[in-house]
Amino acid sequence: MVKILAQFVRLLRPCVKAPGGKATLTLVALAIALNLGSVYASLRLTKWTGEFYSAVEKVNAPEVVRQIGIFAIIVALNSCRGLAHEYLRKVIEIRWRRSLTQHAIEIWTRNKAYWHLANSGSERVDNPDQRIADDCRLFTKGLLGEALDLIGEVVGLFSYVALLWSLASFPLSLAFAGLDMEIPRYMVWAAFIYVAISSAITHILGKPLQGLMSGQQKREASFRFSMARWRTSFDEVALAGGEAAERRIFEQRFEAVVGNWRKLIRRELILGCFTYPFRHSVLRIPLFVALPGYLAGHVAFGGLMQLSMAFSNVVTTLSWFIFSYRDLADLVATSARLDTFLRAAERAGAHAADGAIAIRPQGRRMALHRLRVRTPHGRELLALDRLDIEPGETVWLQAPSGTGKTTLAKTLAGLWPHADGEVFWPREQTMFLSQKAYCPIGTLADAVAYPHLAADIAVDDLRAAIDDVGLAGLPVDHPLASDDGSTILSGGEMQRLVLARVLLHRPETVILDEATSALDPQAETMLLATLRRQLPTSTFVIIAHRRPTGQERLRTVTIMPTAPSACTPTLA
Secondary structure (H helix, E strand, O other): OHHHHHHHHHHHHHHHHOOOHHHHHHHHHHHHHHHHHHHHHHHHHHHHHHHHHHHHHOOOHHHHHHHHHHHHHHHHHHHHHHHHHHHHHHHHHHHHHHHHHHHHHHHHHHHHHHHHHHOOOOOOOOOHHHHHHHHHHHHHHHHHHHHHHHHHHHHHHHHHHHHHHHHOOOOEEOHHHOOOOEEOOHHHHHHHHHHHHHHHHHHHHHOOHHHHHHHHHHHHHHHHHHHHHHHOOHHHHHHHOOHHHHHHHHHHHHHHHHHHHHHHHHHHHHHHHHHHHHHHHOOOHHHHHHHHHHHOOOOOHHHHHHHHHHHHHHHHHHOHHHHOHHHHHHHHHHHHHHHHHHHHHHHHHHOOOOOOOEEEOEOEOEEEEEEEEEOOOOOEEEEEEEEEEOOOOEEEEEOOOOOOHHHHHHHHOOOOOOEEEEEEOOHHHEEEEOOOOOOOOEEHHHHHHOOOOHHHOOHHHHHHHHHHOOOOOOOOOOEEEOOOOOEOOOHHHHHHHHHHHHHHHOOOEEEEEOOOOOOOHHHHHHHHHHHHHHOOOOEEEEEOOOOOOOOOOOEEEEEOOOOOOOEEEEEO
8 A cells, every 4th residue: 555655646746846736736625625515415415315204204295395495406506516526627637647748758758768768678668658648647537536536535434424423323222133232323333344344355356456457458558559550561561461460460469458358357247246236235225224223213204214314325435445446446557557667767767878888078079999889698799999080071880780880879879888988979969860760740841850840940941951852842841741650751762851851950970870771872872972062071970781972082990890909991
């Protein structure tokens, strides 16, 4: 229980600390007050029940009509209160969801925590997109629903018990069982004993639900992800004729969903075998328990109905745990998943640089000294004893396949932690281009301006950069990518578009990791020549299998894996 409460506190903290968080707490207090109004309504209905049935017993028609009018007023006012409470609760829910979602995204993206989580061998988190999109929603909705209900139930319990205590002042004689003793105020004790036994049975039967619900969420997310991933590769699958293979993947993941679902519904059936009859009998049991007092002449018929309703309120309030057990199990599972994700992301972001090489600026000059790059298991991939690159140079890093050229690029970007050495690098003015061109959801202008906003850049500058890379026929406001990640451009056009970013942002250093691999030699020559012509003072480091073309002066650095002296510079 302490662990669960600690999770709730950690998840609520960003909601309270967010802008407007204190104002939202005022709304929470108002929502609690409205929720407590239901307690007063129940007490008033309990009183009304006694008065109404007393009038019926006396066949007092005018009083019966008057009590019906009072009943209508109580219901109308309570309905207004309930609607206001529901509206306010949903306003708070969307505010807290926004704050928690923004907090989760900030932690996930801080210090590239998302990358380190995805590449961590020891602390991987499955489906982080689901954690942010679904679990933030489910947590805020579940917490507000259950927490506000719990506060109302606790306050109501004291009120209902006090009322039942005053009404059930008569004892229960055990003479019918041959015992010469009485139980004073037996209805109060009967309510607590009845619900305590029922709650214990509910917990025993429903305890496995938390793990099953958490597993169900994970399997549902994996199934959904496999289909979403396929949507981004329709061309590749269609050309390869891979429909049968994709179906097998879908079927396997869906069978995992079905398998866990069967376990879940079996457990819910077992729990329901107790909670279903309990739910449908809990409003009748009070009448049976109160009958001995009525039959013994301690209360009249109206008092019996009032007493039955008071007992029912106590039992129903105490039974909140039973009625809400499934929702509570779902809330606990959700909070555990979300808290685990956020704490893992925080650790990944805080320790992003642990074990990585220190990258220090040294003007515009670049230098690598005693650089060693290894796999996560410690095997050395490549070594560079010394490499100095002057501003404005173009350097081709050549190495056999599997040497770790892409890993070297990640090391220079400060991502790869399994390396040591000294790196002097103007990283703040460096742009990295990878083989897989990435474009955000939006228009052509958004893709060229990335990672900046297209609105902050002149349209003429965007148009010029697009035209210079051979995409003159495409309008800047044309939608480029949809929500499913599909794009109107080919692989080569995507690489052209990414090169347009270089012309637009004009970085001092550009690292190209197979960034022209989808282009034919003629197009590559034209584009690299354009880059060098328009950025004459920028430094270009080209990591590629084949020799780049379109460069007048190109220094070749051959990197051999795990060699004592791994770089042999030649000038071409």
